[in-house]
Amino acid sequence: MTLSVAPAGEDRAPLAVTLNEVKAYLRIETSDEDALLAGLVRTATSLCEAFTGQVPIVEARAVSIPADGNWHRLAPTPLRRVTGTGGLTAAGEAAAVSPEEVDLQIDFSGDGWARCRPASGAATAALTVEAGLSADWNGLPEAVRQGIMRLAAHLYTHRDADGERGPPAAIAALWRPWRRVRLS
Numbered sequence: 001m002t003l004s005v006a007p008a009g010e011d012r013a014p015l016a017v018t019l020n021e022v023k024a025y026l027r028i029e030t031s032d033e034d035a036l037l038a039g040l041v042r043t044a045t046s047l048c049e050a051f052t053g054q055v056p057i058v059e060a061r062a063v064s065i066p067a068d069g070n071w072h073r074l075a076p077t078p079l080r081r082v083t084g085t086g087g088l089t090a091a092g093e094a095a096a097v098s099p100e101e102v103d104l105q106i107d108f109s110g111d112g113w114a115r116c117r118p119a120s121g122a123a124t125a126a127l128t129v130e131a132g133l134s135a136d137w138n139g140l141p142e143a144v145r146q147g148i149m150r151l152a153a154h155l156y157t158h159r160d161a162d163g164e165r166g167p168p169a170a171i172a173a174l175w176r177p178w179r180r181v182r183l184s
Contacts, residue, residue: 017041017137017145017148017149017152018137019034019037019038019041021149022037022040022041022149022152022153022156023037025149025150025153026153026156026157036156037152037156040152040155040156041148041149041152043152043155044147044148044149044151044152044155045057045148047151047167048144048147048148048151048175051166051167051172051175051179052144052175052178052179052180053077053179053180053181053182054077054078054110054132054133054178054180055076055077055078055131055132055133056132056133056134056140056144056148057132057133057134057135057136057137057140058080058130058131058132058133058134058135059130059131059132060083060128060129060130061075061076061128061129061130061131062126062127062128062129063075063076063126063127063128063129064088064124064125064126064127065114065115065116065124065125065127066116066123066124066125067087067097067116067117067118067122067123067124067125068116069115069116069117070115071105071113071114071115072113072114072115073111073112073113074111074112074113074114074127074129076112076129076131077109077110077111077112077131077180078109078110078111078131078132078133079106079110079111079112079129079130079131080129080130080131080132081129081130082099082102082104082114082127082128082129082130083128083129083130084127084128085097085098085099085101085102085125085126085127085128086125086126086127086128087116087118087120087122087123087124087125087126088122088123088124088126089121089122089123090123095118095120095121095122095123096120096122097116097118097120097122097125097126098119098120101116101117101118101119101120101125102114102115102116102117102125102127103115103117109180110131112129112131114127133178141178143174143175143177143178144174144175144178146174147167147171147174147175150168150170150171150174151167151168151171154167154168154171
């Protein structure tokens with residue numbers, strides 16, 4: 001399929017769970033620590049992505065592939081669409097890459113594959129893509145949302161404890177069905 005470029009979306013993805021949910025889970029009634037909690041939700045969401053190998057909430061990501069005419073797997077999954085194209089020459093100068101020069105395939109598991117056949121002399125194609133399990137926190141699978149909320153609460157209550165390896169077992173159990181491991 002030939003690539004068609006969609007308009008760019010928001011720059012920052014929304015929180016995977018609301019502050020009110022985390023505050024209710026922690027039984028916090030004031031707004032004194034809202035900024036801290038929002039940061040912990042963002043951290044928990046990033047850790048969820050690292051554990052599952054999937055972007056939880058749809059957001060824009062920049063990816064680069066060689067402009068060699070071969071198919072290359074795009075890292076962010078599940079891929080939804082490409083929102084922009086650009087490129088670089090071998091000397092590192094900006095080069096225009098039109099959407100017609102890029103082919104895109106999205107497989108059944110949400111992995112994106114792209115190839116660039118540049119007419120402009122670009123050595124690298126720079127793509128802006130949107131990837132994510134859900135457009136907003138309401139669409140996330142409940143186990144993924146619960147894991148993010150519980151991990152944010154865990155980080156809040158254990159903020160002075162020594163670092164652990166990986167999420168607590170109960171949270172890992174919630175996320176494990178969505179985990180995608182790749183061999184490289």
